[in-house]
Amino acid sequence: MSPTARGLAQDRFFQHFLAYMQAQGLSAEQMHAHVWKPHHPHDLKVLGADRDRDFKAIELSESDVRAQLASLSPGGFCINGDFYRDDRTVYVLVPGFTHETLRNLSLHEVFDDRQSSHDVLMLRPGIDGQPTQEEWRAKGGGLKLVYAQYPRSNADSLVIGQPLFELLHNSATLRRWVVVEGCRIVFLGYSYGCPLTLELLANLNRGTFADNFILKATKAVVAMCGAIGGSYLADDVLKPDPQLLSIPKLVARCQKQPWLSALAGMPTQQFRDDMVGGVTSLTREVRHERAMDYAPHLPAHVHYFTLSAVMPMMDYRRHWWQFNLDDYSMWLQAKVSEGVCIYNDGQVVTLDNLMPKESAVPENHIHHLGAVRGHHWAVSYRTFNFGRNRFPRKALYKAMLHTLVELTDA
Numbered sequence: 067m068s069p070t071a072r073g074l075a076q077d078r079f080f081q082h083f084l085a086y087m088q089a090q091g092l093s094a095e096q097m098h099a100h101v102w103k104p105h106h107p108h109d110l111k112v113l114g115a116d117r118d119r120d121f122k123a124i125e126l127s128e129s130d131v132r133a134q135l136a137s138l139s140p141g142g143f144c145i146n147g148d149f150y151r152d153d154r155t156v157y158v159l160v161p162g163f164t165h166e167t168l169r170n171l172s173l174h175e176v177f178d179d180r181q182s183s184h185d186v187l188m189l190r191p192g193i194d195g196q197p198t199q200e201e202w203r204a205k206g207g208g209l210k211l212v213y214a215q216y217p218r219s220n221a222d223s224l225v226i227g228q229p230l231f232e233l234l235h236n237s238a239t240l241r242r243w244v245v246v247e248g249c250r251i252v253f254l255g256y257s258y259g260c261p262l263t264l265e266l267l268a269n270l271n272r273g274t275f276a277d278n279f280i281l282k283a284t285k286a287v288v289a290m291c292g293a294i295g296g297s298y299l300a301d302d303v304l305k306p307d308p309q310l311l312s313i314p315k316l317v318a319r320c321q322k323q324p325w326l327s328a329l330a331g332m333p334t335q336q337f338r339d340d341m342v343g344g345v346t347s348l349t350r351e352v353r354h355e356r357a358m359d360y361a362p363h364l365p366a367h368v369h370y371f372t373l374s375a376v377m378p379m380m381d382y383r384r385h386w387w388q389f390n391l392d393d394y395s396m397w398l399q400a401k402v403s404e405g406v407c408i409y410n411d412g413q414v415v416t417l418d419n420l421m422p423k424e425s426a427v428p429e430n431h432i433h434h435l436g437a438v439r440g441h442h443w444a445v446s447y448r449t450f451n452f453g454r455n456r457f458p459r460k461a462l463y464k465a466m467l468h469t470l471v472e473l474t475d476a
Contacts, residue, residue: 150208162257260292295418296353357422392453
């Protein structure tokens with residue numbers, strides 16, 4: 067794809083992100099802390115001996131942000147109440163690794179708002195072969211939002227595929243929205259949820275699962291900080307001499323001291339049994355091997371959007387007086403990738419957010435939106451464990467949705 071064609075999605079997303087932050091009341095100084103210049107990773111020196119050692123290629127000044135704000139065209143289409151009411155799309159979130167054990171849901175400001183103006187539906191696996199359990203978290207009449215709480219969320223992706231399919235396919239409400247009401251589906255994949263979504267669609271396309279409504283209704287995938295190409299962090303924690311910690315040793319200790327398991331995100335024996343295999347599934351070697359298998363089978367009619375986050379080490383709020391354990395924890399994780407590539411979100415390097423090169427999807431159906439200035443958790447969580455992240459997530463979600471509508475409808 068030519069640099070001009072690549073830049074269309076990045077430029078539009080950047081402009082929309084600024085516009086929605088402005089509508090949210092942020093100043094140019096505040097916006098500057100959350101944005102990078104529109105770019106594609108293939109236009110940067112990401113890896114290798116001559117890789118970029120600073121952010122000059124993508125950084126903006128506050129005056130650059132002000133100039134961009136002055137150039138925005140007022141009026142026209144926007145993501146607002148009228149759009150929410152009229153949109154005939156179901157947005158299905160596939161959350162990330164160990165999502166069942168976390169303090170908050172992924173995108174929790176959207177999916178855990180009991181006063182939401184949207185229709186928010188939580189899906190959980192049915193018990194003993196029963197239909198998918200459905201919990202309405204809000205019935206606001208706006209967008210149709212589905213949270214796919216698939217089981218064994220720290221397991222190998224090969225284990226998760228079938229249960230994820232059954233969770234969606236056996237949902238009476240999702241089926242009604244699509245089959246009876248004629249809605250389309252947009253998958254929102256976050257982190258590990260991104261490769262899980264891609265594997266699901268490839269398996270539907272090659273007939274691995276007996277699907278009769280999901281694939282043909284799927285319009286797009288949006289991959290947020292996706293571990294599509296794996297993670298250097300996953301590689302590290304399986305080494306005999308890791309920089310951060312040893313997952314096999316942690317699991318072994320939890321087996322001997324069950325009281326530690328809940329603190330370590332492994333509250334049951336099943337979680338302890340799954341952990342090493344799940345982390346292995348996130349290594350770069352395994353992700354690239356899996357991509358060679360599934361990518362040629364990705365459905366060509368679907369549009370694929372990817373979004374990265376890039377966080378300089380100096381941006382982390384890691385001092386004790388800042389009371390932000392989330393940032394400190396992510397800073398420790400980021401140190402693993404920092405020696406390989408400065409363009410990372412703390413867990414995943416930006417090149418590994420991109421669609422697999424083995425994909426046979428038409429180039430005009432692959433859209434990289436560039437990167438926001440934040441870390442892996444910033445795009446999803448106000449609070450992961452302890453701390454407060456001030457990243458403007460709602461403006462981000464509106465900008466992604468605006469760009470998606472423009473490029474898919476066109």
